[in-house]
Amino acid sequence: MSQNLKDLRQQRWRHRLNFYAFIASLLGEGDVYPPTEFAHPVSKDQVVKAWKGTADAINKGQAPKQLGIFIFVPFCRTKCLFCPYFSFALSSGKQLDIYTRSIIDEMNFFQGVFNHTEFNTVWFGGGTPSILEKDHLTRIFSTLYDLFPFTRDLQITFECSCSSTDYYKLKLLHQLGVNRITLGIQSLNDRVLKVNNRLYQNRKESMNLINDARKAGIEIVNIDLMCGLPGDNLRSFLKGLKEIMALEPDMIHINPFFPSDETHFDQIGREYSEKDMKRRSREANLGTEILLKAGYKRADGAFLGFCRREGVCNQQEIDRVKYTSSYLSFGPSAESHAFGQMDYTNAYFGKKWNKPVLPRYIGRELDVKEEMRKHIVSNLRKVIVRKDFKNLFGGDIVDNFKEEIEILNDFNLVHIDQEKIFFKIKTRQEQLILAKHFFKPAYLKGMATKFKVRFNKNKNYFKEITKLIDSSV
Numbered sequence: 001m002s003q004n005l006k007d008l009r010q011q012r013w014r015h016r017l018n019f020y021a022f023i024a025s026l027l028g029e030g031d032v033y034p035p036t037e038f039a040h041p042v043s044k045d046q047v048v049k050a051w052k053g054t055a056d057a058i059n060k061g062q063a064p065k066q067l068g069i070f071i072f073v074p075f076c077r078t079k080c081l082f083c084p085y086f087s088f089a090l091s092s093g094k095q096l097d098i099y100t101r102s103i104i105d106e107m108n109f110f111q112g113v114f115n116h117t118e119f120n121t122v123w124f125g126g127g128t129p130s131i132l133e134k135d136h137l138t139r140i141f142s143t144l145y146d147l148f149p150f151t152r153d154l155q156i157t158f159e160c161s162c163s164s165t166d167y168y169k170l171k172l173l174h175q176l177g178v179n180r181i182t183l184g185i186q187s188l189n190d191r192v193l194k195v196n197n198r199l200y201q202n203r204k205e206s207m208n209l210i211n212d213a214r215k216a217g218i219e220i221v222n223i224d225l226m227c228g229l230p231g232d233n234l235r236s237f238l239k240g241l242k243e244i245m246a247l248e249p250d251m252i253h254i255n256p257f258f259p260s261d262e263t264h265f266d267q268i269g270r271e272y273s274e275k276d277m278k279r280r281s282r283e284a285n286l287g288t289e290i291l292l293k294a295g296y297k298r299a300d301g302a303f304l305g306f307c308r309r310e311g312v313c314n315q316q317e318i319d320r321v322k323y324t325s326s327y328l329s330f331g332p333s334a335e336s337h338a339f340g341q342m343d344y345t346n347a348y349f350g351k352k353w354n355k356p357v358l359p360r361y362i363g364r365e366l367d368v369k370e371e372m373r374k375h376i377v378s379n380l381r382k383v384i385v386r387k388d389f390k391n392l393f394g395g396d397i398v399d400n401f402k403e404e405i406e407i408l409n410d411f412n413l414v415h416i417d418q419e420k421i422f423f424k425i426k427t428r429q430e431q432l433i434l435a436k437h438f439f440k441p442a443y444l445k446g447m448a449t450k451f452k453v454r455f456n457k458n459k460n461y462f463k464e465i466t467k468l469i470d471s472s473v
């Protein structure tokens with residue numbers, strides 16, 4: 001190939017990557033595929049029908065057998081400065097009663113659908129699930145056990161905040177079947193907690209909870225910490241990490257703060273400076289180094305998650321990535337995936353909860369090719385075994401994505417042999433940019449219209465996303 005032609009191809013590829021960076025700057029951290037922006041309203045009956053199709057396919061061995069339930073609880077004690085999730089401060093105990101009733105009603109939509117199909121994971125996420133009281137928890141769990149069959153090795157993960165959890169609640173959770181908790185500590189520095197509107201969190205109580213969980217019989221304890229937080233510094237971050245490590249939790253996540261436009265931090269006009277970004281990278285890198293040196297291993301399926309032993313990761317997160325498995329979700333803002341049928345979201349974003357709430361489903365249909373895209377997008381930093389891919393989807397990855405893979409091969413971004421394929425990607429930022437290479441072209445074309453912005457080919461979008469997504473990890 002002549003030099004001129006090579007230069008032209010290189011230039012075209014750079015332009016294309018800049019376009020992918022533009023899309024990544026719109027979608028930010030969210031690497032949900034297919035993108036939620038293209039969803040349309042779907043009825044409860046369509047959702048139930050989709051699940052009947054998926055359950056049938058699982059029973060016939062035509063869809064991954066891993067199957068999860070996800071329950072989203074939107075309430076929190078206060079709203080943290082750094083939090084981008086759909087979560088808000090609880091205003092009265094009555095809201096929890098109404099929430100519980102609404103969730104149970106929603107679970108009842110699926111009566112009989114899963115009679116012969118077992119779930120292997122349940123995950124309570126939020127928001128703050130531990131804000132629920134004994135009565136709510138007992139009712140939700142007894143409905144779950146009445147309506148859905150579970151495997152013998154069922155993993156139930158429950159996210160707890162320090163202020164709403166004590167030994168007695170942990171004991172109750174254990175009795176109800178919870179065998180893995182995630183404790184959101186984020187920081188052990190009182191000043192950082194204050195800056196981030198987590199004044200209620202008490203450092204000593206937070207640390208004691210790790211032992212309380214063990215005493216209560218919870219098998220697996222995961223701790224969430226954050227790096228790059230507003231008001232923090234490298235010394236205080238490392239001190240906190242070491243204090244937590246001394247308590248030997250089974251797993252530690254270091255979540256780098258992403259100042260997306262859904263956070264209060266961004267909404268009140270705070271700027272995340274170059275200096276902050278450098279500190280975030282340094283904290284993430286040093287934290288990783290310290291954990292690996294101490295014998296923690298990188299966790300499967302989790303970004304910057306580290307575990308001390310096998311089998312302590314969130315199994316549902318692993319299943320979602322490794323098998324593109326199905327999960328049935330309940331609660332506002334929750335996403336569900338019915339393999340081969342539909343991805344849908346409960347797009348109810350109300351905050352009042354003063355009367356029973358019906359889910360407002362929006363979805364996008366899925367076929368096998370879309371499942372393949374979904375799988376590649378979430379496995380870009382992993383080795384994909386071609387035989388496993390074929391077993392999951394009935395077709396070879398290279399045959400199905402010939403053009404996409406050839407381009408990456410030209411630029412030395414992929415390794416392919418008879419058995420496996422892996423993409424030469426080093427950072428999360430590269431992952432989120434290159435993921436767009438596997439999006440359905442119609443989604444890429446339509447994105448600017450959805451967000452009502454134009455792609456400006458003279459603008460450097462790589463700079464734009466560095467603020468949102470750390471470039472070093």
Ligand SMILES: C[S@@+](CC[C@H](N)C(=O)[O-])C[C@H]1O[C@@H](n2cnc3c(N)ncnc32)[C@H](O)[C@@H]1O
Nearest residue numbers: 082083084126127128161184224255256257258
């Ligand atoms: C959905 S939150 C639930 C946490 C729990 N409610 C608590 O007490 O903090 C799950 C995790 O997301 C992480 N997180 C929250 N905001 C984040 C942000 N802006 N960037 C990166 N990670 C974030 C935190 O580490 C948190 O533990």
Ligand code: SF4
Nearest residue numbers: 076079080083087127
């Ligand atoms: S980080 Fe946790 S406690 Fe804070 S607002 Fe988000 S979900 Fe609620």
